Amino acid sequence: MSTKISKWPAGTPMWVDLSVDDVEAAKSFYTKLFGWDYLTGEGDYLLAHIGGHAVAGLGPKLDPAQPSAWTTYLASDNVDATAELIKAAGGQLLVPPFDVMDSGRMAVAADSVGAAFGIWQAGNHIGAERFNEHGSLCWNELHTHDYASARAFYAEVFGFAYHDVDGEDMVYSTCLRATDGREVAGMHYDTELPETMPDYWLTWFASDDVAATACQAEQLGASLLMPVSSTPFGRMAIVEGLQGDVFGVIAVAPANS
Template identity: 40%
Template sequence: MAAFAQSAPCWVDVQLPDLEAGKRFYGELFGWTFRPDGDRRADALGDGKLVAALAAKKDGRMPTAWGVYFATDDIEASVSRVRAAGGQVITEPLPAGRHGVLAQAADPGGAVFGLWQAGDRAGFEKQNEPGSFCWTEVHTRSKDRVDPFYEEVFGFRCADVDDSPLDVPDTDEHRVDFRTWSPPGTEPGPETAVGGRSVITAAFPAELPSHFLSYFNVADCDDTARTVQRLGGRVTEPPLDIPYGRMAVLQDDQGAEFAVLQEPVS
């Protein structure tokens, strides 16, 4: 079982109204295959390796959304740090069979994330390859409260970077306020970053809440966006070039949002 660095993103899952429809959508989009994990969940596999999970929502009031989990070797201590730093614990530490122990929390801006203490499942068996997780970032309106929160809870080393699109004018209106997170004990910067924080600007609807956006690596961003539309999903941010490749923000056919990233050709 490969271990994950403390505080690194180690797992993603999506809560959906219709599990079977989700399997059809993501199976065709990313080439995933599935195996049952209980009555209401399915593990997603890419080339036979764990990449994510799909779950049927137990309550229609739950959001249809992708969730990300961060690795911890002491989930009780992590939950205590969440509270001390001004966050909210939504789900107290809860065993997930032999897989491990999970908890859910929200940062001071309201963005929800998970904590994962590994049992016999560390998390991803494949990442940073086409059809698998490659990045996550929190989008918030409360950076002055959120930035110190993630440093205190996860020990992240932070670096402010220019993440602005390459094909728009370099003006204050288009510039992105972006910060990367590197694990404890590393030198902060793009080479070590495992996630980040982006500020929601006035250009977005006022009702858009703080949230995590997780990315999947793809071989062709434009083709993936077209496939999402063909499968009944939506393109919420069309493909555009950023310093790290070509990305798009998409929704599946049930409304769960995610992003894709095509890495630049080296």
């Protein structure tokens, strides 16, 4: 079991939440898929838990016209200062900084290539408290049309350096956290991303049996955008949930699925 009790270092993707039209339907789907249970947060927002530790959030869309989607949040020691860096680097604030009671302070932004993400300054809520295990967050990666611009933006705002990952017909790098050089996220030049589709951050959840998780998702009415595949990074699949919410599942070590 991997747990976290203190705030995440700045620049770390440390929380994800899902905005949907039908929160109860999403709650039922993810409960059956990952075994989550829930506590009520602020308003209609739900905190998903595994074994009493927070792993993700579920809530209603603020704008019904927006698609259902998982949002990746990056940790910040000062959301207001990070918001200014975002604007200076060519991004924009979609939701300016505000306090979430005593849980923390947050904002939602779009980077210089149009991908939406959140920033979170921890108060009582540090973000994910369990990770890298079945049903919990294990990786976040940006899929982009403009690889060079995206790398420049996150280097300027969060101080990322990059490690290029070799792969046939793939341009990919891992994002190295400024404080310690640890790999905390990925960046993918996605040549299959339609020009009409905006750049986006993809959430990956860990699975101790990817094939079984993918099968269960399909039985619950979801579809596979990428079938279960063996890759150099592990066994994985990409799922589209019942309301169009897209996420990945990937094997945790030791992989046996």
